[in-house]
Amino acid sequence: MQEKRPNYYAVIPATVRYAAELKANEKLLYAEITALSNKDGYCWASNNYFAELFDVTSQTVSGWISNLVDQGYIYRELIKEGKQIKDRRLTPIKENLNTPIKEKLNTPIKENLKGNTTSINTTSTNKDREKVPYKEIKNLYNNICKSLPTVRKITDGRRRHIKARWKEEKSLATFEEVFKKAECSSFLTGENDRNWKADFDWIIKNDTNFNKILENKYNEKKDQQFIPEGISDEEVASYLEEFC
Numbered sequence: 276m277q278e279k280r281p282n283y284y285a286v287i288p289a290t291v292r293y294a295a296e297l298k299a300n301e302k303l304l305y306a307e308i309t310a311l312s313n314k315d316g317y318c319w320a321s322n323n324y325f326a327e328l329f330d331v332t333s334q335t336v337s338g339w340i341s342n343l344v345d346q347g348y349i350y351r352e353l354i355k356e357g358k359q360i361k362d363r364r365l366t367p368i369k370e371n372l373n374t375p376i377k378e379k380l381n382t383p384i385k386e387n388l389k390g391n392t393t394s395i396n397t398t399s400t401n402k403d404r405e406k407v408p409y410k411e412i413k414n415l416y417n418n419i420c421k422s423l424p425t426v427r428k429i430t431d432g433r434r435r436h437i438k439a440r441w442k443e444e445k446s447l448a449t450f451e452e453v454f455k456k457a458e459c460s461s462f463l464t465g466e467n468d469r470n471w472k473a474d475f476d477w478i479i480k481n482d483t484n485f486n487k488i489l490e491n492k493y494n495e496k497k498d499q500q501f502i503p504e505g506i507s508d509e510e511v512a513s514y515l516e517e518f519c
Contacts, residue, residue, distance in 0.1 A: 284310065285306035285307060285309050285310035286306065286309045286310075286367075287302060287305060287306045287309075290348075290431065290435070291305050291306075291348060294346070294348070296342075296346050297342065297343070297346065297348070298339070298342075300329065300331075300339060301339045301342055301343055303329070304325060304329070304336070304339050304340070304343065305343060305348055305349065305367065307320075307325065307328065308320075308349060308365050308367055309367045312366070312367060316366055316367075317352070317364040317365060317366045318364070318365040318366070318367075319362070319363075319364065320365075321363070322336040322337050322340070325339075340365065344439070344481075344482070345480065345481035345482075345483075346435070346436075346481075347368060347432075347435035347436045347438060347439035348367070348368055348435065349365050349366060349367055349368060350365070350366040350368060350439065350442050350443075351363065351364070351365055351366075352364040352365075352366065368435065368438060368439065368442075407434075407437060407438050407441045408441075408447060409429050409434060409437055410429070411447060412437055412441075412447070412450050413426050413429055413475075415447065415450055415451050415454055416450075416454050416475050416478075419451065419454040419455055419458055420454050420457055420458045420475075421458065422458060422464040422465070422472070423457065423458070423463075423464060423472055423473060423474055423475070424472070424474045424475070426475045432476075433475070433476065433479070436476070436479045436480055436481075437479055439482075440479050440482070440485055443482060443485075449489070452489065453478065453485060453488050453489055454478075456488050456489070456491065456493070456494065457473055457478060457488050457493070459494070460473075460488075460493040460494060462493050463488075463493050
């Protein structure tokens with residue numbers, strides 16, 4: 276079996292370099308993940324590998340990775356055989372990546388740049404086909420979550436978080452279900468001892484918040500439910516039973 280080796284260079288896009296929510300070592304870890312990503316675009320290395328590389332504990336590495344996942348910079352996938360975890364894959368989410376490869380490379384890979392550029396362009400084209408419906412998701416939230424703050428625009432931070440959640444679900448129906456359950460929750464819409472309300476950013480920020488809503492962890496019913504317009508009484512009853 277061919278030994279797995281890092282690529283010749285690592286990439287830290289501007290969105291990662293200047294991210295206030297990331298620690299310096301988390302940015303370096305992101306770069307190392309890109310360097311270890313093979314032709315399939317994911318990194319195979321374990322926490323122990325990174326712990327030895329950075330001279331820290333595996334628990335520290337686990338925290339760095341969790342924050343990168345929560346902030347939408349990488350995607351974590353566990354490969355299982357039955358109930359046993361066989362492998363873990365870390366995939367960098369490379370947005371606004373405009374690295375001038377021809378100018379930066381001073382390695383033997385430059386000799387094969389033409390072939391590599393074709394491969395990179397093909398991969399980029401394939402990824403572009405997987406469009407993330409940012410506008411549709413924003414409109415779903417605004418149309419459903421009438422009790423929560425309205426979203427006016429999709430910022431870069433929101434784009435990262437939406438993309439991370441979409442990569443996990445890839446279903447507008449799931450986002451619709453989450454927004455309906457959030458709107459039906461008295462706690463999430465401000466009926467709590469702090470008068471705190473959830474908002475779009477809180478819902479999509481990480482998979483923990485998103486999945487807690489899906490799993491009915493905030494399913495207290497409100498006195499006045501949000502009911503979509505133009506549906507029959509039978510559909511209203513079914514809607515309340517399913518989402519509230």
